[in-house]
Amino acid sequence: MNAPRTPVSAPTWWDEFTTAGSSPNTAAARLHQGNILYIENVTVSFDGFRALNELTLYIETGELRCIIGPNGAGKSTMMDVITGKTRPDRGQAWFGSQLNLLKMSEPEIAEAGIGRKFQKPTVFEHLPVFTNLELAMRAPKGVWRSLVARLSGEARDRIEEILVLVGLAEQRDMRAGALSHGQKQWLEIGMLLMQEPQLLLIDEPVAGMTHQETERTAELLVALAGQRSVVVVEHDMEFVRSIAKRVTVLHEGSVLAEGSMAQVQDDPRVRQVYLGA
Amino acid sequence: MAVTANKRADQVVYGVLLALAVAVPALNLGVGESSALHVSTYTMTLVGKYLCYALLALSVDLVWGFGGILSLGHGAFFALGGYAMGMHLMRQIGTRGVYGNAELPDFMVFLNWKELPWTWYGFDSFPFAMLMVVLVPGLLAFVFGWFAFRSRVTGVYLSIITQALTYALLLAFFRNEMGFGGNNGLTDFKDILGYDLQADSTRATLFVLSVLALAGGYAGCRALIDSKFGRVLVAVRDAENRARFIGYRVENYKLWAWTFSAMLAGVAGALYVPQVGIINPGEFSPLNSIELVIWVAVGGRGTLYGALLGAFVVNFAKTFFTGALPELWLFVLGAVFVLVTLLIPQGIAGYFNREARA
Ligand SMILES: Nc1ncnc2c1ncn2[C@@H]1O[C@H](COP(=O)(O)OP(=O)(O)O)[C@@H](O)[C@H]1O
Numbered sequence A: 001m002n003a004p005r006t007p008v009s010a011p012t013w014w015d016e017f018t019t020a021g022s023s024p025n026t027a028a029a030r031l032h033q034g035n036i037l038y039i040e041n042v043t044v045s046f047d048g049f050r051a052l053n054e055l056t057l058y059i060e061t062g063e064l065r066c067i068i069g070p071n072g073a074g075k076s077t078m079m080d081v082i083t084g085k086t087r088p089d090r091g092q093a094w095f096g097s098q099l100n101l102l103k104m105s106e107p108e109i110a111e112a113g114i115g116r117k118f119q120k121p122t123v124f125e126h127l128p129v130f131t132n133l134e135l136a137m138r139a140p141k142g143v144w145r146s147l148v149a150r151l152s153g154e155a156r157d158r159i160e161e162i163l164v165l166v167g168l169a170e171q172r173d174m175r176a177g178a179l180s181h182g183q184k185q186w187l188e189i190g191m192l193l194m195q196e197p198q199l200l201l202i203d204e205p206v207a208g209m210t211h212q213e214t215e216r217t218a219e220l221l222v223a224l225a226g227q228r229s230v231v232v233v234e235h236d237m238e239f240v241r242s243i244a245k246r247v248t249v250l251h252e253g254s255v256l257a258e259g260s261m262a263q264v265q266d267d268p269r270v271r272q273v274y275l276g277a
Numbered sequence B: 001m002a003v004t005a006n007k008r009a010d011q012v013v014y015g016v017l018l019a020l021a022v023a024v025p026a027l028n029l030g031v032g033e034s035s036a037l038h039v040s041t042y043t044m045t046l047v048g049k050y051l052c053y054a055l056l057a058l059s060v061d062l063v064w065g066f067g068g069i070l071s072l073g074h075g076a077f078f079a080l081g082g083y084a085m086g087m088h089l090m091r092q093i094g095t096r097g098v099y100g101n102a103e104l105p106d107f108m109v110f111l112n113w114k115e116l117p118w119t120w121y122g123f124d125s126f127p128f129a130m131l132m133v134v135l136v137p138g139l140l141a142f143v144f145g146w147f148a149f150r151s152r153v154t155g156v157y158l159s160i161i162t163q164a165l166t167y168a169l170l171l172a173f174f175r176n177e178m179g180f181g182g183n184n185g186l187t188d189f190k191d192i193l194g195y196d197l198q199a200d201s202t203r204a205t206l207f208v209l210s211v212l213a214l215a216g217g218y219a220g221c222r223a224l225i226d227s228k229f230g231r232v233l234v235a236v237r238d239a240e241n242r243a244r245f246i247g248y249r250v251e252n253y254k255l256w257a258w259t260f261s262a263m264l265a266g267v268a269g270a271l272y273v274p275q276v277g278i279i280n281p282g283e284f285s286p287l288n289s290i291e292l293v294i295w296v297a298v299g300g301r302g303t304l305y306g307a308l309l310g311a312f313v314v315n316f317a318k319t320f321f322t323g324a325l326p327e328l329w330l331f332v333l334g335a336v337f338v339l340v341t342l343l344i345p346q347g348i349a350g351y352f353n354r355e356a357r358a
């Protein structure tokens, strides 16, 4: 209930996306310099099976981190813990040094500045693409505010801008359910951008995308890092290689290896469990 | 495109309602019984009843069609609104009851009760009773929704507990000790605000009020759906978790839509009771709540006007069948529901919408 809100400063609030490395925004300044996410000794069990096992992971502010690992390694479960969907049996999860994620609800975590793209693209199928973005926009989300909310010209411009960025300008009035799989992925990324999160958690963004779409996604994510912190879960090694500076390998719910792509690829344990050599 | 289609449908709805509000009372009061154009008081009251059903269907469409909350207990809110009105009408009887008791309704005298139970306090007052018409269903819905939505009960489970809710109320209202007339319910009403309930002019007024309530409810629902609130409601229906991770407190959106919907249902019940002249626990029957979901499904959910259409079409059919072949009605209703679900899952409104687009 008492998650700190960053006031939306009206005239230039969208600058952050268009001008790379713009002035530090208030939320980022509030957060502890250094790490934006602390996960320590987190354990999640489903009927005795440990999906996460004493997982410890730190994400630096402004970092772009790739998380890889075989199916069932616990990557999505980790995102569930960070976003409040799943409560761990044990462990700690902090957003910056102030916010205890384990004590916050999903909307509070979203409001505090963590945005998430699901593994299976999840958009509002019966609403137009434009409205999907409108609803995701960083704005008061209460019932009474929604009753009287009017879309300002600036907000409209901002939505148009994101529509162009994610390549859906022509589909703006189309029902989101009618988009292709790859377009839905992009729409969801667009919704994430509308939220203006400090930390983006992106689960398998390029599944179902064409080669070109994948390349554009890589460019976008690389451009976003720096101003924001980005955590990407992906299977596509080509894609990971093209964007990641730092890679974390998850295996059976814990970190198996961490380092540059070259380092983890040379790690014999990683080769054994994941790269299959 | 969808917006313009809605605009056109809205115009039709308001046009038809206006025509009804003007023509029916005029043809009842102004045209002699010998004339072929005369609308009998029976017919006017029947259509007035359908108008109340349409308002009830509208309230269901709001939560089901847009919020994805399938209520199988909305009849309870309708009945509670009806009881609130019925209690006021009972108090208006005064000394004209069989026992001529100015203090107590007949059924209480019959049960040998000495004083009015506290639940009846204030119902002498028309404004108080009207407040209760919306407050009682609203409060019940709020409390119910508070627990249900907060604990994230959804889908079939929610539908089942709404059935349980109306069933529990059915059993409770059957009991004489509850003080609401037991299985006989409340009836033998004399007048409302001093106007004789049997008079054509009173019936015509009630009819016009029903039209106004429906038009107002429709406009209110439309405004809600057109607002950002309505878009969030649909978003919650489509992808509840996505809405949560964007930062919406999903349970609050559901709760307020649910509560507002229950209040609309209460108003429908309150207008229904003086026109049919009775309210009894049968209105809480789980079957009623299921039937009204069928109206919405047949008319086409998620459109608002579909709910109105469905309420009228199904109830006209019901009136016809229960007159001609009463024992067949439930089979016909079941068959219609199955056929609509299989052949036109979007209901009549959805079917015509698609035709218009093609
Ligand atoms: N809600 C759940 N109930 C039971 N088991 C689950 C649940 N969610 C995930 N799991 C299990 O936890 C393990 C980790 O799943 P997940 O985090 O989705 O893996 P990844 O995203 O790395 O492929 C899997 O074995 C999965 O079957």
Ligand SMILES: [Mg+2]
Pocket (backbone or CB within 6 Å): A075, A076, A077, A119, A203
């Ligand atoms: Mg996964």
